[in-house]
Amino acid sequence: xxxxxxxxxxxxxxxxxxxxxxxxxxxxxxxxxxxxxxxxxxxxxxxxxxxxxxxxxxxxxxxxxxxxxxxxxxxxxxxxxxxxxxxxxxxxxxxxxxxxxxxxxxxxxxxxxxxxxxxxxxxxxxxxxxxxxxxxxxxxxxxxxxxxxxxxxxxxxxxxxxxxxxxxxxxxxxxxxxxxxxxxxxxxxxxxxxxxxxxxxxxxxxxxxxxxxxxxxxxxxxxxxxxxxxxxxxxxxxxxxxxxxxxx
Numbered sequence: 001x002x003x004x005x006x007x008x009x010x011x012x013x014x015x016x017x018x019x020x021x022x023x024x025x026x027x028x029x030x031x032x033x034x035x036x037x038x039x040x041x042x043x044x045x046x047x048x049x050x051x052x053x054x055x056x057x058x059x060x061x062x063x064x065x066x067x068x069x070x071x072x073x074x075x076x077x078x079x080x081x082x083x084x085x086x087x088x089x090x091x092x093x094x095x096x097x098x099x100x101x102x103x104x105x106x107x108x109x110x111x112x113x114x115x116x117x118x119x120x121x122x123x124x125x126x127x128x129x130x131x132x133x134x135x136x137x138x139x140x141x142x143x144x145x146x147x148x149x150x151x152x153x154x155x156x157x158x159x160x161x162x163x164x165x166x167x168x169x170x171x172x173x174x175x176x177x178x179x180x181x182x183x184x185x186x187x188x189x190x191x192x193x194x195x196x197x198x199x200x201x202x203x204x205x206x207x208x209x210x211x212x213x214x215x216x217x218x219x220x221x222x223x224x225x226x227x228x229x230x231x232x233x234x235x236x237x238x239x240x241x242x243x244x245x246x247x248x
């Protein structure tokens with residue numbers, strides 16, 4: 001546990017190199033960097049990457065910590081009814097960032113989540129981030145269809161667990177999963193992020209932080225919320241600056 005505490009201190013100094021609009025995930029960037037170092041997954045997969053804020057924070061942590069992790073971003077880069085539709089410039093920016101910094105261990109897979117599944121062996125993925133379409137049916141489908149690809153004891157992240165508007169249903173499915181998987185915690189800032197570990201022990205992986213007391217989980221969540229707020233502010237500042245420059 002001492003090593004995890006040291007990594008918590010290090011998370012405060014994480015400085016993401018890639019920050020793009022929108023800011024929805026930016027409050028979780030320090031946690032993304034922390035969990036890569038704390039859990040050291042051999043294979044990390046992200047379902048839904050958009051402008052790359054989350055994905056490149058995971059990748060940056062791999063690079064800076066010299067981890068032996070293979071990373072995969074899966075997205076059509078066309079948008080959906082929740083993220084909105086966007087043009088090809090978003091993918092081109094993500095592709096450029098990946099090529100310039102992470103291409104030796106990171107691969108962008110421009111396809112649907114279902115199309116990408118066959119590229120991964122069953123029981124191979126140790127860390128999965130689900131951030132696609134956020135209806136109840138969609139997130140349930142994504143988790144259940146990718147579950148066979150997860151290694152025993154893998155960790156899964158669900159974004160938007162704290163969004164209750166329109167037809168967002170991640171919160172509803174997350175409540176069901178909490179009943180089934182006792183090793184879990186939830187962050188309530190930045191639209192919410194659910195974290196759970198599926199059944200099965202992983203040798204050498206310390207996940208005691210998923211079994212903290214209710215008070216300790218609250219403190220853990222508040223710590224990362226505090227760290228993440230500055231990155232949200234920074235994205236908002238950069239976006240405002242960009243808009244002002246258009247009028248100069």
